[in-house]
Amino acid sequence: MRRAWWPRSLAGQAIALQVLVITIVVATGSILALIDARQDGDAAARQQVVSIATALADAPSTAAAIESHRATEILQPVTEAVRTDTDIAFITIMAPDGIRFTHTDPRQIGGPYIGTREPALRGETYTEVYTGTLGPSVRAIVPVRNTRGQVVGMVAAGITQQTLAQRWRDQVPAIAVVGLGALALSLVGVWAIRRRLLRQTHGLRPDELRVMYEHHDAILHSVSEGLIVLDRNRVVLANDEARRLLGLPPGEVKPEDLPDFLRSYEPGVRDELHVTEDRVLVVNRSKVAGSASGGQERSDRGMSESEVVTIRDRTELQGALGELSSLQVLTDSLRAQAHEAANKLHTVITMVEMGRPEDAVTFATAELALSQRLVDRLSDDVGEPALVALLLGKTAQADERGIALTITEDTHLPGASEGLPLTPQEIVTVLGNLVDNAMDACDRDDPWVEVTVSLDDDELLMRVADSGAGMDADTFARAMQRGYSTKSDGGTEHHGLGLALVAQVVARHGGKLTADVTYGSVVTVTVPRAA
Known part of the structure; x- marks a missing residue:
């Protein structure tokens, strides 16, 4: 079970762990600093007593005083003065047999030295920790030689461990202040990090963050x-x-x-x-x-x-909308033709009522022949029913808008069974959008549109020309990329899908879409015939 004192949020747990680590680091560092200070103090004490004892032993006056048999009288004031100046516990000068010539406590003069003397008698400098008359001390003993190199005495200098401990304890406050300062500064930084983490995690627990991540990841993938x-x-x-x-x-x-x-x-x-x-x-x-x-x-x-x-x-939806648009064109065409047929029927009836049946027959026959001729030509030249319906619908739509739409004599397209590179739906998408764009862009003073669809051994060609001013290369490139259009719609321009959809179909089949201005604004689509 989760401990009651352990923080629940991710920020709280992270900060608690950091506080614990920082506290351990600072405490350990402070302890190591104290140990290091003590070791440095002991080493410094050894070096100090060795230096003092060596300096006194090497002084020629020390050996001379010992050989003059007036060592205590001459050397006691000197050693006490040096001891006072260097703040050490004792300086003892003794004979080779260990009898003291000097001592901090005058009552100990003439008594035997308590400590190790053998290394000094062999001419060596020796340090040790030994308990003497003043208690445990760190001491050094150095031989005194005369001018002939003979050991005529020894100098011992020492610092009591109580003095060393006091020196070490004097450093504790400084180390404690530094350690507490570092801990306080670290805790302030940790508190600032905690605030930031709380803002970024909204106080959530690690398990809550994990569940949230797993749920979000599953949602994003699904x-x-x-x-x-x-x-x-x-x-x-x-x-x-x-x-x-x-x-x-x-x-x-x-x-x-x-x-x-x-x-x-x-x-x-x-x-x-x-x-x-x-x-x-x-x-x-x-x-x-x-x-x-x-x-x-x-x-x-x-x-x-x-x-x-x-x-x-929206690809599939756009395809359905394209087919719906084609059906809408056919519906509008039938509506326009029905309306036009009604007008012509009324004209024929009126002519008959006026007693001019010959004129009525001539009028009806001429209109019927004109419409039938277009239907027959498209049916003979274009074997794809969807394309025939599209062209008939666009012709009626253009006629209703007062635009002269011409299907050129070069138009020739076999049925789908003869290897068309595009499906009927794609042909309707490409040609329907091109004709719509042409009817919108043609010159209002001289509105005309010309359509050519042909298929040879190499490629399918669809060309739509109009009387408009056309588009420059940059405008045409933008239109193919994003559906840009120059149609006016209460503003300077808007975005559509016409040329972009055409470009998509053409690119999918490795074809080419080009535009130029020759006898009018001409847009040409060529698609390689399928192998």
Whole structure:
């Protein structure tokens, strides 16, 4: 079971662990500093007593005083003066047999030295920790030689361990202040980190964050819409559907892998249509809003340039809309023809009532022959019923709008069974959009549109010309990429899908889409014939 004193949130657990580690580190460091200070004090004490004893032993006056048999009288004042100046416990000068000539306590003069003398008698400098008349001490004993090199005495200098302990304890407050200061500074930093973590994790526990991640990850992989999170020049996230719709590579997604319309920061876009090589996509873009507490911080770091992009596939829907549009054209054509037939029927009846039956027959026969001639020619030259229906419908639609639509004599297309490179639906999409664009763009003072559809051994050709001014190369390129249109609609321009859908079908089959201005604005589609 979870301990009641252990924090529940991720921030609390992380900070508790950091506080524990910092406390252990600071405490351990302080203890090691105290141990090091003690060891340094012992080493310094040994070096100090060795230096003092060596200096006195090497002084010629020391050996001379010992050989003069007045050692105590001469050397006692000197050793006491040196001891007082160096703040050590004792300086003892003795004879080779250990009898003291000097001592801190005058009553000990003439008594035997308590300690190790053999190394000094062999001419060596020796240090040890020994308990003498003043208690445990760190001491050094150095031989005194005369001018002939003979050992005539010894000098011992020492510092009591009580004095060393006091020196060591004097350093404890400074070490404690430094340790507590480091601990306090670390805790302040940890507290600041805790506040930041609480803001970023919203106080959630590790298990709650794990469950949230697993749920969000499952949702992102299962939703039917593409989802991309962009942060400045970085792709933070792209789910499976987004990768499929945009053809993104596996693994990390780089900005250059995205299509052009996602490489700019444009939050607020709603239901914008974009055409890729094989899809029609609906794109929505929303700015990532920071929380109330962290919004300014996010803005300062540039997080305001983060956005969420959702992408929906409208390819199949767009195909259905294209077919519906074709049916609508046929419906409008039938309606217009019915209306026109009614007018002509009334004219014929009126002529008969006026007693002019010959004129009525001539009028009816001429109109019927004209319409039938077009139907017969298209039926003979075009073997694809969907294309025949489209051309008849567009002819009626153009006639209703006062536009002269001509289907050239070069038009010739066999049926689908003879190896068309496009399906009937794709032919309707390509030619229907081209004719619609031409009727919208033709010159209102001289409105005409010319259509040619032919198939030879090498390729399928569809050419639509109109009396309009046409588009320059840049405008035509934008129209193929994003559905840009120059149609006037209460503004200077708007975006559609006509040429973009045409370009999509043509690119899918390895064809070419070109535009030029010769006898009019001419748009030509060529698609290689299937092997």
